[in-house]
Structures are given as structure tokens and as C-alpha cells.
Amino acid sequence: MLQLALPVLAEQSLEFLVGMVDTYLAGHALPDDLKTPGLAAVGLMAYAMWMTFTIFASVGVGATAVIARLIGAGEKEDAALAANQALVAGAFAAILGTAALYFGASGFVSIMQLEAEAAELAAQYLRIIAPSIPFLMIIAIGTACLHGAGDTVSGMGVMTIVNLINVGLSTTLAFGWGPAPQLGWSGIAIGTAVAHVVGGGLVLLLLAGGRAGMQLHWRWLRPDREMIWRLVRIGLPSGANDALTLGCHLWYLGLINSMGTLTAAAHGLGVRCEGPSFLGAGAFAVAASTMTGQYLGAKDPVRAFRGTMNSLGAGMALVSAYGVFLYFGGDILTWLYLGKVEPGSANAETAALTVRLLKIVAFSTPFMAILAILAGALRGAGDTRFPFLITMIGHLGIRIPGVYIIALDTIPLPFFGDVPGLGYGILGAWWVMVFDVVVRALLMTGRYWHGGWREIEV
Numbered sequence: 001m002l003q004l005a006l007p008v009l010a011e012q013s014l015e016f017l018v019g020m021v022d023t024y025l026a027g028h029a030l031p032d033d034l035k036t037p038g039l040a041a042v043g044l045m046a047y048a049m050w051m052t053f054t055i056f057a058s059v060g061v062g063a064t065a066v067i068a069r070l071i072g073a074g075e076k077e078d079a080a081l082a083a084n085q086a087l088v089a090g091a092f093a094a095i096l097g098t099a100a101l102y103f104g105a106s107g108f109v110s111i112m113q114l115e116a117e118a119a120e121l122a123a124q125y126l127r128i129i130a131p132s133i134p135f136l137m138i139i140a141i142g143t144a145c146l147h148g149a150g151d152t153v154s155g156m157g158v159m160t161i162v163n164l165i166n167v168g169l170s171t172t173l174a175f176g177w178g179p180a181p182q183l184g185w186s187g188i189a190i191g192t193a194v195a196h197v198v199g200g201g202l203v204l205l206l207l208a209g210g211r212a213g214m215q216l217h218w219r220w221l222r223p224d225r226e227m228i229w230r231l232v233r234i235g236l237p238s239g240a241n242d243a244l245t246l247g248c249h250l251w252y253l254g255l256i257n258s259m260g261t262l263t264a265a266a267h268g269l270g271v272r273c274e275g276p277s278f279l280g281a282g283a284f285a286v287a288a289s290t291m292t293g294q295y296l297g298a299k300d301p302v303r304a305f306r307g308t309m310n311s312l313g314a315g316m317a318l319v320s321a322y323g324v325f326l327y328f329g330g331d332i333l334t335w336l337y338l339g340k341v342e343p344g345s346a347n348a349e350t351a352a353l354t355v356r357l358l359k360i361v362a363f364s365t366p367f368m369a370i371l372a373i374l375a376g377a378l379r380g381a382g383d384t385r386f387p388f389l390i391t392m393i394g395h396l397g398i399r400i401p402g403v404y405i406i407a408l409d410t411i412p413l414p415f416f417g418d419v420p421g422l423g424y425g426i427l428g429a430w431w432v433m434v435f436d437v438v439v440r441a442l443l444m445t446g447r448y449w450h451g452g453w454r455e456i457e458v
Contacts, residue, residue, distance in 0.1 A: 143158070147289075
């Protein structure tokens with residue numbers, strides 16, 4: 001289990017580091033009057049990149065589940081065919097994603113209610129990063145195929161190189177080191193885009209070389225409707241789940257952005273600081289997904305269950321430990337991103353509010369691990385519909401209505417006009433988020449214990 005989870009944890013941590021570097025540079029390389037707008041823009045960019053990966057989620061999750069099941073059954077050639085067809089399907093999604101991000105940048109930023117300088121910076125970043133979207137697709141879907149085949153090490157190697165390029169190039173262009181021009185904000189985006197282009201190229205080389213049996217062949221790159229449908233049939237509910245999650249998060253973010261640039265900056269920084277807890281949960285979710293798929297393919301549901309329980313125990317321990325650090329070490333995390341701040345400055349206010357948010361979200365970390373790891377196990381079994389329903393209940397039944405009632409001063413109601421809300425602001429919004437995670441974790445536990453995942457055909 002650890003052989004699967006630890007490389008994925010390293011891989012996802014390195015992917016997270018790309019965004020972390022952008023946040024660090026926004027807090028250090030920009031002029032003082034642009035630091036708070038820059039942090040607000042970076043916060044939105046994290047959601048924009050998540051949105052981009054969500055476009056590929058239907059194919060990636062389906063590829064992991066189908067390839068793992070085929071590998072477990074000893075059908076390695078069909079598994080390689082599935083990997084090829086996953087990239088074919090992903091190519092169509094990448095074309096749509098690139099066009100939407102480039103031409104819809106200003107509209108997206110406007111909908112998300114960022115203000116003035118923050119809105120301008122966000123739109124500029126999106127247009128620079130858009131041409132790299134096809135390479136992000138290759139990274140996302142290519143590594144998902146390798147995960148299904150049991151190779152969780154190659155993605156880690158690719159992301160190491162991506163980070164070295166991102167740190168070196170973004171920092172050099174942002175500060176103008178050596179002969180390089182000082183591009184500031186544009187330099188941050190250019191470095192990130194170039195790093196992802198290189199990463200996508202490396203994944204293609206791995207697949208062309210037949211890593212983990214996932215060999216690219218021209219004859220397998222012709223669209224195969226039956227295999228593409230098999231991938232999408234399994235992955236579509238998961239993609240819908242991720243799309244719903246993203247849509248509700250963007251709705252949630254829009255409400256927070258409407259509270260002002262300072263609140264938006266603190267929220268974005270808080271999400272970035274919270275990020276490693278998602279990484280730990282996500283790594284063990286991939287391990288649970290891969291083991292479940294392969295053991296079910298080998299007709300051994302007992303070992304599939306045991307693998308999930310091992311992943312759950314280790315993942316909860318790791319993520320809960322980080323939750324303790326979030327509660328007691330918020331000042332350290334804000335210093336890491338913002339450096340030493342002047343008392344009374346906008347950055348000082350951002351740091352103080354972020355620390356309060358981290359103390360709130362710390363309580364959700366063990367439940368976050370349960371939610372992610374059991375959802376990963378269900379997806380590995382091909383049970384993607386129930387996680388979607390649970391996500392719908394949590395986001396549309398708890399999080400969004402809760403923010404309107406608890407966080408906002410006034411609640412706009414159709415036909416009735418504005419009615420008073422409780423007005424607890426962003427602190428109330430984060431408590432609602434914690435409650436949503438707890439409820440969904442309990443529902444996911446009930447679904448897994450029901451055991452229907454053992455009988456699903458993929």
C-alpha cells in the first residue's frame with residue numbers, strides 16, 4: 001500500500017508546489033500595492049487550474065479503474081489500448097478547455113467578482129497559461145493510466161522536473177535575475193506554463209517507451225468507440241461529481257470574493273495552506289483505488305477491502321497530524337508565503353485572518369481523509385454514482401445554502417427580495433465548509449460499508 005501511496009503523495013506534493021511557488025512569488029516579487037490583489041488573483045487561479053483538471057476527470061478516473069481491472073485480470077494488451085484511447089478522448093477535452101480558458105478569461109474573472117487590479121491580474125494569467133492546457137491533459141490522463149497499471153513512481157519523477165523548471169524560470173522572470181527581463185506577474189505565469197509543457201512532453205515520452213506496459217501505438221490511437229464509451233461510462237459520474245464540486249466551490253468563492261479583496265486574499269491563502277491535507281488524502285485515495293480495482297479484477301474482494309482499510313488508517317493518521325499543525329502553526333505558514341509583514345499593513349490583516357481560518361479547517365482534516373479515501377476506493381471499484389449523489393447532497397444541500405444563511409448579511413431571495421442573514425462573514429463560511437465535509441464523510445462511510453461496490457461490472 002505504501003509503495004503505491006508514497007510516490008503519489010510525492011507527485012501530488014510536487015504539483016501543489018507549482019501553485020505554492022506562484023503564491024510565494026505573488027507575496028514577494030510584486031510591488032507592495034499589488035501584493036494583496038496578487039494573492040487574491042492567485043487564489044482564483046488555483047480554482048481555475050482545478051477546473052481545468054476537472055475537464056479531464058471523466059477520462060482519467062475511468063482510465064484508472066478500467067486499466068487496473070484489466071491488469072488484475074491479466075489482459076495487458078487491452079489495458080494498453082485503454083491508455084491510448086484515454087489520450088484520444090482527452091485530446092478533444094483539451095481543445096475545448098484551451099479555447100474556453102483563453103477566450104473566456106475576462107468573463108470568468110468577472111463572474112467570480114474579483115475587484116480592480118486583482119481581476120486584471122487574474123485574466124492576464126489565464127491567457128498566458130491557456131496554451132499549456134493540452135500538456136496539462138497529458139500529465140493528468142497519462143499519470144492516471146500509469147496509476148491504474150500500478151506505476152506511481154513515474155509521475156513523481158515528472159513532477160520533480162516540472163517543479164525545478166517552474167521554480168527556476170518563474171523566479172528568474174519575476175525578479176529579473178541575470179540577463180532575464182523583470183516581468184513580474186507575467187513571469188510567474190510564463191514559468192508555470194513552460195513547466196507544464198515540459199511535463200506533458202515527458203509523460204508522452206514515457207508512454208511512447210511503454211512504461212508499465214502502457215505502450216502508445218498509432219493503430220491504437222484511432223478512436224475506438226467501444227473502449228472510449230467504457231472509459232467514459234465509468235468516469236462520467238466521477239467527472240460530473242468533480243464538475244459539481246468545482247461549480248459549487250466557484251459559487252462559494254464568488255460569495256467570498258464579494259466580501260472584498262482582503263477576504264478573498266485570506267481565503268486564497270488559507271486554501272493554499274490547507275492544501276497539503278488534500279495531498280495526503282488524495283495519495284492514499286489513489287492507493288485504495290488502484291488496489292481495489294486490481295484485486296476485484298483478480299476476483300479477491302477481501303484483499304480489496306483490506307487494502308482500503310490500510311490506506312484509510314495511514315491516510316487518517318497523516319492528514320490528522322497536519323490538521324494539528326494547521327491549528328497551532330498557522331503563523332508559520334503565513335510567514336512562509338508573506339514573509340515578515342509590517343503591523344497595520346494589508347498583508348498583516350491578510351495573515352491574521354488566514355490564521356483564524358486555519359484553526360477552523362483543522363477540525364475537518366480526519367473527516368477529509370475518510371471522505372477522499374473511501375471515495376477513491378469506490379471509484380476504483382467502478383462505483384462512481386453514489387459519490388456523485390453524496391457530493392450533491394453536501395454541496396447543494398449544506399454548503400451553498402449554509403453560506404447564504406450564516407455568512408452573508410442579507411440573503412437575496414427570488415420574489416421576496418432581501419432577507420437578513422446571520423452575517424458571520426468568511427469565518428461562518430468556513431465553519432459551514434467543515435460541517436459539509438463531516439456529513440459527506442459519514443455518508444461515504446455508510447455507502448462503503450453497504451458493500452455494493454463488490455458487485456459492480458466495469
